[in-house]
Amino acid sequence: MDNIPVGIIFIDNKGEILYKNKFASDIKEGTIKKFIADEKTLHKIGKKYYKIRKIIISKGGIITIEDVTEKIMAENALKDSEERYRAVCENALIGIIVMKRNKILYVNKRMEEILGYKGEELKNLFFDLVHPEDADKLDDLFKGKVPQIKFFDKDGNIKWLEMGCCKIKYNGKSKLINAIDITKRKEMEEKIKEANEKMQKALERERKFLEEISHYFFNPLCIAKGYLDLSIPNADPSLRRKLEITKQAVTRVENVVKHIVTEGKIYE
16 A cells, blocks of 8 residues: 555544555645545645545545646646647738648638638638649648649639648647648739730740841842942943942941841941
8 A cells, every 4th residue: 555656545434534555644634634624626735736536435435645746737738838839820920720630620810811711611611622723732732742722712712822731749640731822922923924925925026027127128238239339340430439329328228227137226
């Protein structure tokens, strides 16, 4: 009896102590009498917690005293931890989901705001809100990748979520999923893509325009210069001078066209 790590006390039908083992002997007499008289099963004495059990028999009773300080402290620490965890999750700027065996246990306020559904409704509908095109991406999510997945919100609009997943201990082994709403970013990327496509089309039109300028201007100018080069040596002096001036003018036009095609600027 003295080696049992639980206090054991025998009392008679008048409440007098007949026997107490070593564990109980280390507890003050006044404290033991309080245990006998009080109906509570859990007592805090100083920094220690004791759980009391009473067994009534015909000639008195048996009282057991168990030191549950470590257990109570652990429970309190766990409770405090859960309260802090919940406070962090409820005020987080990202959506948070806790799930276990494909059943959702918890969703925070931000996730409710993103998809437009509340608590239990979102827990039940979450997987049904995944866009059919992205259903396979859930496997990537559970494998530790960070996919971008499309969801439908309550109004039927598409929401882009960048998601991550990790294992945690919450009611046993669970998964914590975090989600960032990147819908505006994806919309901006789409607008930038459209703007780039328009710019590429404009550049292509400009390129074709310059090619046409090059073709329709340079060919006639080259022909004109060729005939001038052939004519100048055989012309009389007065006509030769006029032809040389004409060639200079053609050369100037040719230089202007060349600068337009190569630099997009007009100058000789």
